[in-house]
Amino acid sequence: MDIVLIGSGNVATHLGNSLQAAGHRIVQVYSRTKAHADALASVLQSQPSTTDELSELHKHADIYLIAVSDRAIGSVISALPSGIQGIVAHTSGSTPIAVFENYPDPHGVFYPVQTFSIAKSVDFAQVPIALEASSEQTYETLAQLGNTLSNRVFACDSKQRLAIHIAAVFACNFTNYLYAIGEDVLQAEGLDFDLIRPLIQETADKIQQHSPNRVQTGPAHRNDQVIVQRHIDYLANKDQAQLKELYALISSLITQKAL
Amino acid sequence: MDIVLIGSGNVATHLGNSLQAAGHRIVQVYSRTKAHADALASVLQSQPSTTDELSELHKHADIYLIAVSDRAIGSVISALPSGIQGIVAHTSGSTPIAVFENYPDPHGVFYPVQTFSIAKSVDFAQVPIALEASSEQTYETLAQLGNTLSNRVFACDSKQRLAIHIAAVFACNFTNYLYAIGEDVLQAEGLDFDLIRPLIQETADKIQQHSPNRVQTGPAHRNDQVIVQRHIDYLANKDQAQLKELYALISSLITQKAL
Numbered sequence: 106m107d108i109v110l111i112g113s114g115n116v117a118t119h120l121g122n123s124l125q126a127a128g129h130r131i132v133q134v135y136s137r138t139k140a141h142a143d144a145l146a147s148v149l150q151s152q153p154s155t156t157d158e159l160s161e162l163h164k165h166a167d168i169y170l171i172a173v174s175d176r177a178i179g180s181v182i183s184a185l186p187s188g189i190q191g192i193v194a195h196t197s198g199s200t201p202i203a204v205f206e207n208y209p210d211p212h213g214v215f216y217p218v219q220t221f222s223i224a225k226s227v228d229f230a231q232v233p234i235a236l237e238a239s240s241e242q243t244y245e246t247l248a249q250l251g252n253t254l255s256n257r258v259f260a261c262d263s264k265q266r267l268a269i270h271i272a273a274v275f276a277c278n279f280t281n282y283l284y285a286i287g288e289d290v291l292q293a294e295g296l297d298f299d300l301i302r303p304l305i306q307e308t309a310d311k312i313q314q315h316s317p318n319r320v321q322t323g324p325a326h327r328n329d330q331v332i333v334q335r336h337i338d339y340l341a342n343k344d345q346a347q348l349k350e351l352y353a354l355i356s357s358l359i360t361q362k363a364l
Numbered sequence: 365m366d367i368v369l370i371g372s373g374n375v376a377t378h379l380g381n382s383l384q385a386a387g388h389r390i391v392q393v394y395s396r397t398k399a400h401a402d403a404l405a406s407v408l409q410s411q412p413s414t415t416d417e418l419s420e421l422h423k424h425a426d427i428y429l430i431a432v433s434d435r436a437i438g439s440v441i442s443a444l445p446s447g448i449q450g451i452v453a454h455t456s457g458s459t460p461i462a463v464f465e466n467y468p469d470p471h472g473v474f475y476p477v478q479t480f481s482i483a484k485s486v487d488f489a490q491v492p493i494a495l496e497a498s499s500e501q502t503y504e505t506l507a508q509l510g511n512t513l514s515n516r517v518f519a520c521d522s523k524q525r526l527a528i529h530i531a532a533v534f535a536c537n538f539t540n541y542l543y544a545i546g547e548d549v550l551q552a553e554g555l556d557f558d559l560i561r562p563l564i565q566e567t568a569d570k571i572q573q574h575s576p577n578r579v580q581t582g583p584a585h586r587n588d589q590v591i592v593q594r595h596i597d598y599l600a601n602k603d604q605a606q607l608k609e610l611y612a613l614i615s616s617l618i619t620q621k622a623l
Contacts, residue, residue, distance in 0.1 A: 115581075174586065174588065175583070175588055175590060175591050176588060176590050176591075199583075199591050199594050199595065218559055218560065218562070218563060219562060219563055219566060220563055220566055220567060220570075220581055222570065222579055222581060224570070224573075224574060224579065225566075225569075225570055225573075227566065231562045232562060233558075233559050233562070261555070264553065265553045265554070265555060267594070267595075267598055268549050268550060268552065268553040268555065268598070269550065269553075269555065269559055269560070270595070271549050271595045271598060271599070271611075272545070272546035272547075272549040272550045272555075272559075272560055273546070273560055273563055274582055274583065274584075274595060274611075275542045275543075275545045275546045275549070275611075276542055276543050276545075276546035276560050276563060276564050276567070277560070277563045277564065277566075277567045277581075277582070278580070278581060278582025278583070278584065278585065278618070279542050279582075279614045279618075280539045280542050280543070280564070280567055280568075281567055281570075281571070281576050281579065281580055281581070281582075282576075282580060282614060282617070282618050282621075283534045283535055283538050283539050283542070284534075284535050284539070284571050284576035285575075285576040285577045285580065285621075286531070286534045286535075287531035287532070287534045287535035287576075288531075288575060288576055288577055289577070290527050290530050290531040290534070291527060291528065291531045293527065294523065294524045294527040294528075295524070296520070296524060296527065296528065298575065298576075299492075300477055300492050300528055300531075301477060301528070301531050301532055301535050301536070302571070302572055303477070303478060303490045303491060303492070304477060304478055304479055304532055304535065304536050305535050305536065305539070305568050305571065305572075306568055306569075306572065307478060307479055307484075307486065307536075308479060308535070308536045308539055308540055308568070309539075309564050309565055309567070309568030309569075310484075310565075310568075311479075311481065311483070311484055311540075312540070312543050312561070312564065313561055313564075313565065314484075315483060316544075316547060316557065317540050317541075317543035317544040317546075317547055317557075318544045318547055318548070320481055320483065320540065321537070321540055321541060321544060322374075322479055322481060322536075322537060322540070323533055323536070323537025323538075323540075324434070324458075324533065324537070325533075325537065326537065327433065329433065329434055329435060331434060331435050332434050332435075332458045335458050335526070336458065336526075336529070336530045336533060339526055339527070339530060340530070347613075347617055350613070351613060351614065351617065352530075352533075352534075354606075354609070354610060354613065355538045355541060355610065358541070358606055358610065359537070359538075359541050362541075362544075
């Protein structure tokens with residue numbers, strides 16, 4: 106299919122590369138910063154045209170993928186030129202399909218459930234892709250596209266998609282923040298983050314086969330209040346009042362759940 | 365070496381199996397519940413004797429590893445019979461070596477930085493083992509033992525070890541709890557946890573090469589307050605007041621760190 110990428114960040118870049126590898130043709134890249142559009146276009150074999158004006162979008166591509174920050178999606182849609190023939194789809198977890206309420210059919214949502222960073226390539230085959238569309242026919246076309254990338258394309262409504270994004274924020278973004286706290290706590294004692302890398306790997310590996318609700322461990326889960334308090338005291342002495350609060354809150358939630 | 369295991373839970377079981385595989389001989393297993401000691405002894409080739417009386421411990425083993433819950437370590441040490449010849453070492457992250465203050469040399473700490481569960485075997489070679497000892501000679505013997513299990517044996521004092529355990533609680537126990545929240549949020553919408561397993565794997569894989577402080581992503585990191593608020597509203601509607609509080613706290617900490 107011929108695809109226009111609207112956006113030039115991590116999601117647009119990973120999608121562009123993966124769609125190209127799957128045999129599609131990226132025909133145009135939009136970014137509000139022309140140099141960013143040029144940078145992404147330069148790594149794509151199809152040599153797409155670039156623009157920083159939405160009014161200059163091609164009219165006859167098959168799919169227009171909006172991969173911009175959530176807060177910009179509405180204004181991008183409002184500024185799309187009339188007469189676009191293809192499907193316009195955004196790629197956001199937390200933006201409902203209703204963001205298209207003033208935009209005609211065909212439109213939809215194409216949400217890959219994964220975290221993308223420039224530093225690391227991603228195997229799209231295992232990435233679930235959540236779809237929603239303005240009509241059954243539009244859904245089928247988005248599903249065709251999705252199936253060329255992934256084995257796990259599925260339909261879900263906007264509320265379910267929001268739940269997936271929230272679950273992903275807890276299990277990915279917040280988890281990485283806990284890793285970062287671990288790194289900070291170790292560094293404050295002159296210790297290397299490498300000490301807990303195997304533990305992090307083991308923790309993530311374990312839930313690939315098991316339910317995390319069934320493999321919870323640790324002092325709070327055992328309701329070992331002596332250790333919980335020892336840890337809270339340590340964090341308090343470190344003048345890290347907010348980490349102390351976070352430790353206490355999560356520990357009490359884990360203990361409540363275990364009882 | 366000849367080893368006595370004091371304890372029969374996850375840590376004792378994993379240590380017993382790994383020490384046996386490394387060529388050591390488990391000569392005795394103590395548990396306050398005799399049946400638990402028997403169960404662990406029955407899977408060890410050396411057919412160790414078992415007891416639920418600390419007064420019946422062999423006197424002439426090389427190493428006595430205390431792998432009981434943190435709160436029981438002090439009372440186990442107090443109840444050890446006099447005349448033990450070998451090194452007595454506990455395996456806890458958060459219990460200082462001072463717990464041995466009324467117990468003579470040789471004693472120490474042998475703390476494997478890993479999470480152990482019955483469900484899953486662990487490759488000890490990559491597990492860091494933190495050592496502390498009552499004398500240099502005792503340290504050398506514990507290091508000899510550690511080196512037969514792991515490539516990553518190192519010295520650290522009780523305060524550093526506490527920091528390692530706190531870092532591990534954040535990065536492992538608390539992380540697993542965030543996975544469990546993800547599972548709960550998905551289940552409430554009729555969705556499967558499998559949807560975010562690839563994301564969890566990717567998040568853990570990424571920090572094997574990178575610093576988590578440098579690869580943070582997500583709405584809070586971008587200071588995207590519209591999405592953060594949308595997620596908080598969703599959790600509030602779900603009558604999950606504490607999850608809402610947790611979401612808000614972690615998001616504000618991430619945003620502060622990013623600014």
